Structure formats: structure tokens, C-alpha cells
Amino acid sequence: MRPSGRPADALRAVSLERGVAKHAEGSCLVRFGDTHVLCTASVEEKPPAWLRGSGKGWVTAEYGMLPRATGDRMKREAASGRQSGRTLEIQRLIGRSLRAVVDLVHLGEKQITVDCDVIQADGGTRTASVTGAFIAVYDCIAWMKSRNMVGPKPIRDHIAAVSVGIYRGTPVLDLDYAEDSEAETDANFVMTGSGGIVEIQGTAEGRPFDEAQLTAMLALARRGIGELVALQKQVIL
Amino acid sequence: MRPSGRPADALRAVSLERGVAKHAEGSCLVRFGDTHVLCTASVEEKPPAWLRGSGKGWVTAEYGMLPRATGDRMKREAASGRQSGRTLEIQRLIGRSLRAVVDLVHLGEKQITVDCDVIQADGGTRTASVTGAFIAVYDCIAWMKSRNMVGPKPIRDHIAAVSVGIYRGTPVLDLDYAEDSEAETDANFVMTGSGGIVEIQGTAEGRPFDEAQLTAMLALARRGIGELVALQKQVIL
Amino acid sequence: MRPSGRPADALRAVSLERGVAKHAEGSCLVRFGDTHVLCTASVEEKPPAWLRGSGKGWVTAEYGMLPRATGDRMKREAASGRQSGRTLEIQRLIGRSLRAVVDLVHLGEKQITVDCDVIQADGGTRTASVTGAFIAVYDCIAWMKSRNMVGPKPIRDHIAAVSVGIYRGTPVLDLDYAEDSEAETDANFVMTGSGGIVEIQGTAEGRPFDEAQLTAMLALARRGIGELVALQKQVIL
Amino acid sequence: MRPSGRPADALRAVSLERGVAKHAEGSCLVRFGDTHVLCTASVEEKPPAWLRGSGKGWVTAEYGMLPRATGDRMKREAASGRQSGRTLEIQRLIGRSLRAVVDLVHLGEKQITVDCDVIQADGGTRTASVTGAFIAVYDCIAWMKSRNMVGPKPIRDHIAAVSVGIYRGTPVLDLDYAEDSEAETDANFVMTGSGGIVEIQGTAEGRPFDEAQLTAMLALARRGIGELVALQKQVIL
Amino acid sequence: MRPSGRPADALRAVSLERGVAKHAEGSCLVRFGDTHVLCTASVEEKPPAWLRGSGKGWVTAEYGMLPRATGDRMKREAASGRQSGRTLEIQRLIGRSLRAVVDLVHLGEKQITVDCDVIQADGGTRTASVTGAFIAVYDCIAWMKSRNMVGPKPIRDHIAAVSVGIYRGTPVLDLDYAEDSEAETDANFVMTGSGGIVEIQGTAEGRPFDEAQLTAMLALARRGIGELVALQKQVIL
């Protein structure tokens, strides 16, 4: 039995609330249980300097946590003057994941910056961020479409992410913080709506894992991401 | 007629939502119209180094804005590596305001850090922050009381804040962003529940103001802060 | 009786020494008793980027203290790698105050940067800075006029500043450091030569203050600033 | 045919040169073809502060590239004042990988810091770093053993890493820079000597990949890491 | 004929004004013509961490220039967030020079920090700083002596410095800015009162120099430093 009492293949209660930010071109408050992330998408009329003249745009992401999103208050990164390695790693992952489903040529010479700010954390903030950021980008591009700012099909597919872990030898889906801190292995999967794998990050925290466990984790992730994509589709109907 | 259509002496719709952050010892989501600030209060068992052995505690504040809290996306301070002068100025004001009503001896050798993070901005974020931070600190100290961590009366009074401006020659209460950007004078008042003035910051953006206008602004502020304190009292009943 | 022995409404000995810096377009060494601030004004041929093409210029200020300007040596901000919140707050105040009396259209697309460096501190460094910076800017603009670099009337009025405090219940003018550290309330006033209020910053350090005390402080400030403006006029005759 | 002309399952010429740094307790210059990384291991008598009194030690890593290790000169991170997200991500990976095979209790309250500095880069610097760092740590712990500084069995297993990619649809082992920049998918695998998986990082740069491709990449990685571990064993005989 | 019109072996008008800073334990305003440097010496009761328990003290220096000390305004180092290489180089030189004549054992476990802040620059700021800093340290140690804080003879000798250059082929003493910017060689000499050489820094800006020129520059420096030491003696009589 896992600490949360959930079956091994059950997601937490997930919700995707659109249009929560008055000013942003697209926004989504994503909740995976007690993990809450506010995702906003902001358009800039120009791509980054290295893409000017290329006909292509760019999608990038920034990630942050409010200092008391966590059980113990963390130092504010703005005050300490640098973003941690963890922060940089996560925002690079979110950006790569979104670019996997956005057609940068159809986007044209624009830049979309997605901000994923963790309002409350209980494990899985990076996978919740990817899942919610997709909705923010989707709405942002809809906003751009209605202004004829983009090509015909700038979004190729859905993208969503989930964590899977091995807890006391058993693969379990969507770890909360209590589960994550005791898991032997922690893995994050990012997949498209059609089931292609975009990113795998798997780390043995204790004992190394084997191929069978990897296969089992991948199956759980596929199931969880399937549900997340279904929810995304419901929300943007 | 002011842009918001409100009478000169009317606050925006204000709400104070307690207990919104799962992990924090005290928290409050304060809304002044479309300005939304999440205030959390975090206890540390030790005061800052310069107070060790003094028998006194400390209350301090940090302030931040999510990058897309505003109409145009602002650079993330954590990414640029430094907090702006505006940020530092505001968080110093919030800290001073809270310390004006907390008895640092009764608090004992502890530190309370209040984080005020602007989720959405529409003018008056610093005054909303002070008003909401009071509730977060109140609940934090209640949490400490229930664990016998503080002296008998660590909170001496309420504290709340409001902005007042001179818009086309007329003093008006609680400016939203549209009003603020056109006001000739912008002033922030911080007062206690019993009506004492704790802080005045008044700046002529265009034409200088005179004593009569200062008096009129003070009267409006007193009225607005009276309503805010009444609301605080309702909320913590 | 206040620690300095001065009557409640008496300024310290104030002097404004012009032309003290060989290289600067305008300069003034201002002394309020033992508080000595060197103010220099430097012209740049271009305004900041966001004003290019607007026809308008800009006046900005930077503030610093020599490490041993104070009783205890302070860390050098250049060595610690960041300016403190207090420094940023003061230099923003000086800049706003000067812009209140400079006509940015008549200034044209130029920038004046005023550096206020505290050589010795004994309370009231920010108000001394504003008062001396006016002379530096005045001389800088005279230098520009003699080269036909500005419009007909780039300076609209005088600007000066003074601190007022409540010391043992009594409002007193122009606090030195010993008085400031014991005052219940500390307020800074910036006014024009014609008596308009440009900035009020009042903070209760101990007990809150009331409207009568605010009025009394304003009256003292008006008197003190009147004397300072008279002295400025004498100096630039 | 891949650009390097190697068969799909062939490593580049790999060498591990021990004892190359006069001062370090352990060192290894690892070469994967034209990728050359100098790995040194340095002992500190104390673990990091958060492990004091725990009886446990720590192994950590730092990573850097000489500015002209690459085809175009990169900005020196010491000069720009911050380490890039890529650098932080890589050094976190190296540290985690080494800790997977070091018994921190047998290590005792010491810290080993491994520095991996890329002298010349041609793809695969992070996997070369892990492979070479193992030798540096091994020799460092041998040095400590000979001084009775560690418990009986501080190293549990070998650790090595290799990159695998999908190049024009075919999985290929150990990508050099030319291959890496055209690969559709780039994955890094870290495994122990006994074949346990410690870390997988797989990223689709172009088209997403599927489970069959993941399985094929894992098989190639297992083969390559087997050869690398065999080479490590030869070197430390 | 050199630009200043001075004979090749003539110093500018030099003055050393003691006791100019109200708060510092020792201070000196040194003027070499239009180069004006304020030197203050501050005592700390503890030496730096690496000297605790050694019985020895430390003397260190920091150097800065006011932004408009120079012909063109320079960026404020506190604002740009880092001290330039030039600044660090100069403050290291000043510290080394002072330590050459202070007996760190007789000083005991204290630290003296000398701040040399250039109020106005016209060439030779580092050599003026060394020369004035000696007086500030001398007075600081006298202050310490009168409080029995130091051993019997903490100062072993005088220390002073001067620049020498080769201007159109001729060695000249004590270059001002106009001379310095055209000199083929620029050298700084630091010597003790008894004529020992403590530091030579000579740089060919244009053509390399030869041994005869070095000898001639040394002779000029010896003469100039002799005069500076005589002036120091006069001042501290």
C-alpha cells in the first residue's frame, strides 16, 4: 500500500482551470492533488536574436516556486541572486517539451514565454507544469490565431507529463511528496497525445533499476498521460 | 468621474481569504479588485543573528510579483539576479508596518517571515500586501500561541493600508492601475486599528500638492483603512 | 531639550559650496552640520533608450556612502556586489525630487546624472542630498545653456528637503544622528521654492503619530525648507 | 552509415589515464575520441554542514569547459558570473551517479569533490565525465584507505555512462558532436558494473521516439557500458 | 618640456591633511595636485578568520573612485555589481605596501581596514593613496596606542609611493593625467622611509624600456619619495 492509499496506477485528482490570469494571452492553474502551478503564456512580437530573419519562432519557459510553497520555507531565488540548478533544469525541460509539439515555422517570428510558478508544492511540480503549460500555450496560440498572427497549424499534438516511481519495489504512478521522498527510483515521462515519447528522466535514488522496471514505469506513464491528455481535450473543447 | 466609475471615497471589492496555503503557519489571499496577493507567514525558531540573546524576536517581509502579474510581462527577478529598488522598497515598508503592531518582546526569540507574492496586479499591491499580511501574521501567531511559543499579547493592534491619489484635482481612494498611471499625486497610508498613522508615502507625479490636499487624502485614507480593519475583524472572529 | 541643544525649529549650520569638482558640469558640497555630501551633475548627450525620439530628457540620481562615513565602518557596496534597499530607495527619491522641478521637454534629449556621495554622515543624508543636488543640477544646466544645449526654461522652481522628527513627543527640525536614532517618528519632506509638496515620507519608529503631529511636522518642514531655498538663492545669485 | 563511419554499436577509441594530476588524491584523463576530460578527486576532512554528526560522508561534482574546448569559443563562466543551466545539470548528474556506487557510511564524515573539466569537446562530455570520474574517486578512496580514513568497503560497484542516439532512424552508440547535432533523439545512460540502471535521460530533439527505440537504445548502452567497465577494470588492476 | 611645465624631477604640490573624518580612528586627505584621495583607517577588534589564534593582526585596503572623479563619468561599481580588475589590483597594492611597514605581531589580533576613496582624479591615484594611507594608519595606531591596544612598536618605517614615466624619451616624476596618457612607460614605485624598495610596477605602454631608463626612473622615484616621506614626518610631528 502506497502512503497516499491510491492504487498503483491512479493519478491524484487533477484539474486544469483555464483563463485564470487577467493579463496573460493564455493561462492555466493546474492542480495535481495539493500541487498547484499557475502557468501563463506571454507573447512577444519578436523571436530571440539568434532566430531573427529565420522565419521561425520560439517557445521558452521559466519556472519558480513561491518561498512557502513547500513544507519548510525556501530562500527566495530573487533575493539570493541566482536560480538553483534544479530550477534551471526544470525550466529547460518544460521549454523542450512544449517545443516538441509547437511548429516553430507556423508560429512565425514570435516568442511565447511560459511562466510556471508553483503556488503550492506536493511532489510532481515539473510534470504538472508541462501538463498545464500546454493549455496556456494552446490558449495563447488561439489568441494569436484570432489576430492572424500565426500560420494554419502551429500546434501539432498534445503534450503532457507525469512522474512514476518505484516505491518499496512496486512501480506507482504520480508520486506525491511523501511517496517521492521514499521512492527508490523517480522518473518523469513526457509524451505526446499520440503516445510518442518526448523525454524520459529516470534516476535511481537508492537501488538501481532494471529493464523490466523501466518497462513497467513506461506503461504506467503511458496510462497516466493518456488520462491527462483526455482531460486537456475536455478542457479545450 | 474617475475611470473606475467608483465614488471618490469607495474602495474596490476587497476580500481576505484565510488559510489558503497548506504548508504555511498563517496565510491570506487578499484581493483589492483585480489585485490579488498571496501572503504567507513562516516561523523560524531563531531570530536574526543580531537579536540573539536579546529576548526579542523579529518580523520581516519579502515581496515579489509573478512575471505576468502585469499587463506586460516583467523580467523574473530571480533570472536577472537582483531585486529591483521598487521591490526592496516595498518589502521594507511591509516589514516596518507589521513590526509597528507586533510586540517583539512578547514574540520572543523567533522570526516571522511574511512573503507577499503578487499573483495579479492592478494597482495598490503594496497596500493590499500590508492588509493581507496582517491576517497571515495573526494566524501565524495564533498557531504559535496554541503551542505556547509566545508571550501573552504579541499583537497590539490591527494594521492596514490603502492608497489615495489626486486624480484630475480630486482626491480619490484606492487607485487601480488605470487611475494610478494618470494621477497627479500618489500616496500610501498605513494606519493602526485605533487610527494611529504608521507610515505616509506621498509623491507628486505631476504638479506638487498642498496641505489641504494632504489633509483630504488623509481623511480618505482614514475612512478606507477603517473599512479594511472592520473587514479584518470580521475575518478573524 | 533635544540632544543637539538646538531649538525645535532650528536647522543645523548649512552650507552649499559650488564648483568643488574639477571635472563635473555642476557640483556642490552640501553640509548640514556634520553631514557632508558631495553632489556632482554629469551630462550625457543621449537620454535613456526608452526616451529616444520623444524630444524629452531625463534626470536621474545615484547615491552612495563612503564606508567610513559612519560611526562604524559599513561594508563597501561595490565589494559586496549589490546596493542595499536603503541606497536604492534614497537614489530613487533624489531623482524624483529633481525631476519635479526640471522641465524635461526644455531639457531636450539629454540625460543628467547626479551623484550624491556621502563623505561624512550625521543624519539627514537624503535631505541634504536633494538640497545640494539642486545646485549641482542648476550649475550643470547653466553650463548647458551657455552651449545652447537646452530650451529657454529648463528649471521651473527650486527644490529642497529636510527631515523632521518627533523627539520625546515634540516635533523638531533637521535631526542629527543622535536625535534620529531616538525619535519616535522620522519624516522627510521635499518641497519646491513656491511651497508645493513634492514628497512626504513619514515613518513611526515607535508609537504611531496623529494628524496634529503631521500638521506640526509639515509646518516645521515648510519653515526649514524656506530657509534652505533662501540659501540656495543666495548661492546662485 | 553514420558520419563517423563507425558501426552502430561501436564506441570511439576510449582511454583512461590515471594519476595525471600531481596534487589531487585521485585523477583521470578520460578520452572518448576527441572528447578529453580531466577528472580530479579532492578529499575534505569534513562533510557538508547538513551531514555533520550523521556518520555519513558525501561525494559531489563540479563540471566546467575550457572556453575553447569547443568549435566556437564560449564565454568563460567565471567571467560571466554564473554557471549555465547546462553546467549545473551535468554536475548534478555526475554527483548522483557517483553516489550511486559509493557507500556514504563507509566513507565516513568526509567529502570527496570531483572536478570534471573538459579540455576538448567532441560530444558526450557528460558521459565521459562519469566514466573518468569513477577512476578518480577509486584512486582517491585507495589513497584514503592507505591512511585508514575509510571503512572496509566504501565502493560498491563500478559506474560508467554512455550516450546513445537515433540517427536517421537507427540507434547508434556514443555520438560525437557531428552525429549528436543531427540525431533525432539523444539519450544518456548511467549503469553500474553489474548492469543496474542508475540514470536515463532521453530527449527527442526532433520526432518523438517509441518503446521499441527505447529498448534498442538501452541494449546499445548496456553493450557500451559493459566495454567501459571492462576498461575501468583493466586500468585499476 | 612636459605638459605640466614642471621640471622632470618635480612633484606636484602635495599636501596631507590629517583628521579630516569625524568618525574614523585615523584619516588623511592627500592631494597630489588635482588628485585628491580621502584615506580613512578603521579598527576592528578581530583579525580575519585565518589569523585567529595566531597572535598576529592584519592591515588591508579598499579603493574606490567617485563616479565623477574623472573627466568622463564612470559607472558606479556598486551599481554594476563588481569591482573592476584595476580597482582590485590597486587595493591589493595599497594593502601590501602598508603591511611592509606594520609589524603584524606588535599590532596583535586586530584588523585595520584602510579605505582610499578618490574624490578627484588627475593621475597617480594609487601612489597618492599609499602616501596618504600611511598617515591614516599612523594616526589609527596612535589612537590604539593611547588605549593600550597594541605592542610597543607596531610601525617599523614610513612608506610612500610615486609614479614615474618616460615622456618623449625623458624620465619625469609624478605624472598627471595628461602626461600619463602620453607617456611611453608608466611605473609606480613604493619605498620605505629608509629607502628600501617595496614594490615596482613598470609597464611599457608604447616602446619597451631598457635598463638605463629603469635606473633613471628609480633615481627620480627615490628623490620624490624622499620628499614625500619628509612631508609625512612634518605632518605627524
Place this chain on the structure above:
Amino acid sequence: MRPSGRPADALRAVSLERGVAKHAEGSCLVRFGDTHVLCTASVEEKPPAWLRGSGKGWVTAEYGMLPRATGDRMKREAASGRQSGRTLEIQRLIGRSLRAVVDLVHLGEKQITVDCDVIQADGGTRTASVTGAFIAVYDCIAWMKSRNMVGPKPIRDHIAAVSVGIYRGTPVLDLDYAEDSEAETDANFVMTGSGGIVEIQGTAEGRPFDEAQLTAMLALARRGIGELVALQKQVIL
């Protein structure tokens, strides 16, 4: 007898290995005994901004040490976020030395950046850097010549450097770390192939030195640099 057992006028074993870096336009691994520095020269098509349109190019240098190049591991400058004063001082010296022999007009509007990275340190890293950097620049300019990127004679002379010290009263050439840490005086000389002096930096660490000692050190330096230049000539034949 000096610690190294070398005669007073003997260099350590010196070698200059060209073409060691695959990517750089010029490179040299210089060894002075156990001091090993990798020097690379990188061409940029544009000079720094302040030289655009001048017809002149620039040569600059950066310097770094691998963290475990030294007996005790040093903090990585990229991680601490700033380069030390020592680093900045050394890289300024290397740049000045190289510019003394490169004709910036013949170089044309290009920039050469030399990176000197200390792989292993045993005293004299800055003088080894200058000596090796010359070879890297030489080869870089040869590379440019073969592409018709430079004027007819961009290199005017050789440049090399050596340290000299006074060890127990005797001048000795080319100090290693053990000698350097006990020397009373430490001096670095940079000279051209034709014997002109480009830079002297001499510092008394203990007792001051006199003119006779300076002359003796200069003679030793001249001898040592003569040998280094002869070696450079051999290498670039």
C-alpha cells in the same frame, strides 16, 4: 642552496607543445617544470566595440586555474560568481604583454582572445602563460595569414616572461612554488626578443630590496628570457 637544487640562474625544464587543441586557431601547452598551462588563441572577426571603424584590432587574454591545479583545492571561480583580484591582475598582464609585440594596425579589425588555463600549478603560472601565449598567438596569426586576414607584419618581436626572486638573500631564477613561498622578494619580468623591458612587477614579501638586488634580478631575468625566446624560435621554425 635553493630548495629545487637548481643553480641560481637555471630555469626549470621548459617545453612548448604546439597545436594541442583541435578547435583553436593557435594553441600551446607550456610546461615550466610542474607548472602546465594550456594556451589557446581564438579569432573573432570583429574588434571590441570601442575599436570599430578605427582600422585597428585587439588582443586580450583570460586566465583561469582548474580547481585542483593546486595543492589544496581552490573554489571554482565560475561557482563563486566572480573572478578574484589575482585572476584579473594576471589576465590584464598577459594581454598587455602580447599587445606589446602585436601590431594592432596590421592585425586589422579583428580580435584575438587568448585563454590561459592552468592545468597544474607549481609557481610561475603567469610567466609561463605569457611565454606560451606568444606561441598560441603566433600560430593563430599564421592561420590568419594563410587566409589573407592580416597585414604584412602583425608580429613585431617575441615576448616571454620569467619570475625571479630573492631567496635567503640570493637572487634566483624561475621560482617553483616551494621557493616562491619562502622568497623575500618575488618579481616578474616580461621582455621582448630584442631585450626591451615590457613589464616589471617586483614585490618585497619580507624585507625591502635595494637597487643592487634589482639589477641582479634583471640580469637573471634577461638570461632566462633569452633562453625562453631561443626555445620559442626553435619551436616555430
